Amino acid sequence: MTEDSDGANAREGGAGHYTVDGHKVAARPLEPGLYPVATPIGNLSDVSLRALEVLAAADLVACEDTRVTRVLLDRYGIRRPLVAYHDHNAARERPRLLAGLTLGKSIALVSDAGTPLISDPGYKLVEEALDAGHKVVPIPGPSALLAALVAAGLPTDCFLFGGFLPSRAGQRRQKLAVFGAVPATLIFYESPHRAADTLADMAAVLGADRPAVLARELTKRFEEVRRGTLAALADGAREVPPRGEVVLLVGPPGEHTSDADDLDALL
Known part of the structure; x- marks a missing residue:
């Protein structure tokens, strides 16, 4: 499971922070588990404060396209490790994400836009996470x-x-x-x-x-x-x-x- 270039720096900083209207907010630590997070379908202002906090605190953010998700995270001053998880690599990456959950990591799951699992491969990850006894916490929002x-x-x-x-x-x-x-x-x-x-x-x-x-x-x-x-x-x-x-x-x-x-x- 490879992370983008911001991964090492994000890990060294522990739980991160997010910025709204110039105000920096510290993100509270997350319990281990999988967090499907709804992200904006177009207007980046539609993201919820809870979604920002989860994205800022997660040990890892799994997303369809790291470039697309990076735009959202940059908008709100969030620097966390990213890993691609999409239709073409899901079979390979899913065991690695599940292994991270077993190690007690918190993983945020996002799609390029909207609510994860709606017409994307997130369903199988959630299903297998639940079968393995991991906590799954939905973070609702745009659809x-x-x-x-x-x-x-x-x-x-x-x-x-x-x-x-x-x-x-x-x-x-x-x-x-x-x-x-x-x-x-x-x-x-x-x-x-x-x-x-x-x-x-x-x-x-x-x-x-x-x-x-x-x-x-x-x-x-x-x-x-x-x-x-x-x-x-x-x-x-x-x-x-x-x-x-x-x-x-x-x-x-x-x-x-x-x-x-x-x-x-x-x-």
Whole structure:
């Protein structure tokens, strides 16, 4: 397990500190364990104070891309050892991280943006850490799917996160058919260059008039939330292709109510 060039200096300093608005704050020592830490999805000001304290105090920070995480840590004056942990090296690095936990280390786990374990390899690390009896402490915070949901104007009382749909059209339509009758708002991550095709498939499988939302670049400078029917959004995505990170949301099928009295009656 290799650390970046700041690793040795960070270890020599023991528990670190973080800086907010020019004020340096000492981080309290962490108990041994794995700490999945949510990080900003765009706007670096969205990080929580608790997340900063954990990142500053951890013996090691495991991240998808050390360069991306370094930008966040530099913003808040945090210098800790970093190690890359992503899809391509997870099988090799996971035993080393688990060995660190066995030695009583505190390890923070972050993704490039948002909440770890959501469409990244962190799930297996958490699963194996728990199986080995290690403590796992979630540090909640930003999440693209929740940010999109609260801005969409679609029902929020029941929703289903479908992750990334298959890239091949046939497999994508089969997956959508499974979700079609679910009485919930559907949420998917999608790459910008496939957004138009995916929306067209959604319109064909789920219904052209079904209400939907395309949200992109959430919390960033060019944040945009497009609302309309699946057919209209598909046409719009072909005319003006979206750029950046994309979240697609589809409203529930048929009549839907979020009225508390009606829900109580149904229950």
